Amino acid sequence: MALFKDVKKPIIKAAPTGAEISPLRPVYVPKQPPCGGNCPAGAEIRTWLTAIAQHEAYGRTPEQAYEFAWSKIVERNPFPAVCGRVCPHPCEDGCNRKEKDGAVAINALERFVGDFGIQKALKLSKLSEQKYEERVAVVGAGPAGLSCAYQLARRGYPVTVFEAFAKPGGMLRYGIPRYRLPLDVLDAEIQRITELGVELKCNT
Ligand code: SF4
Structure with missing residues (x-):
């Protein structure tokens, strides 16, 4: 991408030095930090x-x-x-x-x-009151499946997450040692997703 654009303005003499001002202007490029x-x-x-x-x-x-x-x-x-x-x-x-x-x-x-x-028991919120009729099934209640279900639910889709294990969380529950991730922390963040209306079906 060009870093400068020509704004098609006539060259102006800057007083009092008489120096010329370039018609080129920097282009604003939005970038991720x-x-x-x-x-x-x-x-x-x-x-x-x-x-x-x-x-x-x-x-x-x-x-x-x-x-x-x-x-x-x-x-x-x-x-x-x-x-x-x-x-x-x-x-x-x-x-x-x-x-x-x-x-x-x-x-x-x-x-x-x-x-x-x-x-503080902060609650997840919906983006709008819109409610879609199309039901969405998500397979797997790991972090990706639950995040997907959350994003769908907050947009108004009825979502059911099907999980093979007895409890949701996937690798967060069954792969990470308790000293790194206490279960009460995991359960609290999953509960907020179900409170938003996401249905969980474990052992399926
Ligand atoms: S999820 Fe990981 S990479 Fe992203 S802000 Fe948190 S610590 Fe940083």
């Missing part, structure tokens, strides 16, 4: 970090800022408390501050915000 670009969940990290770091400037109390940050994270990822514990945080590898004084502790902050959401 390196932290968000490295996040597999596509998190808007700068948005929720800024909301916390500059809560006073935005007229929010710290608690209001944490709640706002939580709502921004769950737009893309319904598992902030889980990811705050088990994600290998590639976002921090992309952090520009890494070369200066160390990456921003995004993963630890995500865990804090996720735990705040559980403590």
